[in-house]
Amino acid sequence: MQIDVVTIFPDYLAPLELSLAGKARDKGLLDIRVHDLRRWTHDRHRTVDDTPYGGGAGMVMKPEPWGEALDDLELDGATLVVTTPSGEPFTQALARELATRERLVFACGRYEGIDQRVLDEAGTRTEVREISIGDYVLNGGEVAALAITEAVVRLLPGFMGNPESLAEESHEDGLLEYPVYTKPASWRGHDVPPVLLSGDHAAIRAWRHDQAVRRTAERRPDLAHPSVLLDDVEVRLVQPGDAGELFTLQRACWVQEQQDNPGVEIPALHETLEDLRGWIARDTVLVARSAGRLVGAVRADLHERTWEIGRLMVAPDLQGRGLGRVLLQRVEAAAPPEATAYALVTGAGSLRNQKLYKKAGYRLRGEVEPGVVRLTKTVSKR
Ligand code: JD8
Numbered sequence: 001m002q003i004d005v006v007t008i009f010p011d012y013l014a015p016l017e018l019s020l021a022g023k024a025r026d027k028g029l030l031d032i033r034v035h036d037l038r039r040w041t042h043d044r045h046r047t048v049d050d051t052p053y054g055g056g057a058g059m060v061m062k063p064e065p066w067g068e069a070l071d072d073l074e075l076d077g078a079t080l081v082v083t084t085p086s087g088e089p090f091t092q093a094l095a096r097e098l099a100t101r102e103r104l105v106f107a108c109g110r111y112e113g114i115d116q117r118v119l120d121e122a123g124t125r126t127e128v129r130e131i132s133i134g135d136y137v138l139n140g141g142e143v144a145a146l147a148i149t150e151a152v153v154r155l156l157p158g159f160m161g162n163p164e165s166l167a168e169e170s171h172e173d174g175l176l177e178y179p180v181y182t183k184p185a186s187w188r189g190h191d192v193p194p195v196l197l198s199g200d201h202a203a204i205r206a207w208r209h210d211q212a213v214r215r216t217a218e219r220r221p222d223l224a225h226p227s228v229l230l231d232d233v234e235v236r237l238v239q240p241g242d243a244g245e246l247f248t249l250q251r252a253c254w255v256q257e258q259q260d261n262p263g264v265e266i267p268a269l270h271e272t273l274e275d276l277r278g279w280i281a282r283d284t285v286l287v288a289r290s291a292g293r294l295v296g297a298v299r300a301d302l303h304e305r306t307w308e309i310g311r312l313m314v315a316p317d318l319q320g321r322g323l324g325r326v327l328l329q330r331v332e333a334a335a336p337p338e339a340t341a342y343a344l345v346t347g348a349g350s351l352r353n354q355k356l357y358k359k360a361g362y363r364l365r366g367e368v369e370p371g372v373v374r375l376t377k378t379v380s381k382r
Contacts, residue, residue: 001101001156002031004078005145006069007108008048010034012142016149029156032149040068049111058112066107066118075126078103082119083144085137087130090148094131098148099155106149108141174223178211217322221359233295233323235330238285245294246280246287247273253313261347264371268311284334288314288323298327300334307335307379309344312353328360335379343376 005013013034016022024030038046049059070080079101088094098104107114122128133144154160181192195207216223238246254268279285279299288296298312309331314323332342344362346353348371354364362375 001029001099001153002078002103003033003106003149003153004073004104005032005034005106005108005142005149006037006066006073007034007106007140007142007145008037008110009108009140009142010036012108012140013146015146024153024156024159027158029159030153035069035073037065037069040065040072052112056112060112061109061114061118063115063118063121066114067121070105070107070118070122073105075105075122078105078126080105080107080119080122080126080128081145081148082107082109082114082128082130083133083141083148084109084113084130085132085135087132090131090133090144090151092151095148095151096155098129098152104149104152106141106145108145110140174216175209175212176215176220176223178208178215213321217320217325221322221325233288233290235286235288235296235327238280238287238297240277240280242287242294242297243273243277243280246297247276249294249297249313249315250276250311252316256316257347257350257353260349260351261371262349264347264349266347284331285311286327286330286334288327290318296323296327298331300331302336302339305338305340306376307332307339307342309342312344324356325360328356332379339379341376341378343374345372345374347371348373 005016007013016032016034025032037048041047048061048065050062052058052060079098081098081104083106107118119128119130131144131148133147138144181196185192185197193207195203198204250268254266258264258266258269279301283299283301285299286297287294293315295318296314298309300307300309302308309328312324312327312331314321314327335342342362343365344357345368346357348367354373354375357375358364360377362377365374365376368374
């Protein structure tokens, strides 16, 4: 792969010499060239910026130096990567895609950015990708070019000593990394999880997968598709035949609620199987099954213009994997068009539930009865 980087701060790219890109170069896998944009200016002050048309703060990078630079670098067949906060999100999948290219040319802007005509004109000649490395603002494109280069180069065939290790990495399988440990087995009173010292490789794999799933659900629920969280989880409308399992799951799930809310009367723990059959026939009820086992459920019904959500339950041994968030999203999506708000109640002492609902955009509306709080969320226009 050949990489060219055009910038007014070439020294910013010096780390490429040091790091892995340097090794890739030594392996003949990579050829990196850094170019100072001012090489393509012709005035005494080597000017690369001017005031913005339409007014406003800051300066804009002039098109002429960029046009001449990209002409000289002959873009044909290359992918022009313009790093910008308004670009498409950079992801591992995009890194894999860029790693298939023969040549990348990075245009690193500064000031308020590069005159848009440079990109539009280049786009008539070659592939142009405007890419952002994250939802925060940097002062220029160089850091992003460094990050993208590192993420791409390490995927080049022949670069990683052990390519298998790539497959296990974060974002490769939609999961975050599991925690890692090395010697000593005990350090400052903190011990390495015994399973890792067991030599039982199947148990170690299972523990690591479970840790990765839990971390993903906790830290990056946006990454956590149900099928990643639980083996082939299926969410569907309830069927009469689910009643028995659902009744049993409900009893199991509300034990914790009772412990968190001592003295509060909890209907889910007092209703009969017949009561349950009544509401699964009346309400919108979704159930989640994994490997044939009923592992979660939720119900909802319309009262005036409010989609009243309830009985959100996840099997106690599978909580913390994001299934509750997925079920909530799915039952919200099932709301009829006339619904203008979602609402649900939970125990005042059920802080874990309240945290999940607040993360999903619900706001606490106060106690509706002793020990029971209500949360609501406006239906966003569909
Ligand atoms: C390129 C100029 C600075 C940005 C006015 C501050 C990427 N994830 C990212 N955050 N910021 C950048 C980035 C910022 C850049 C340039 C990339 C060129 N700036 C500008 C607009 C607001 N100043 C980035 N990738």
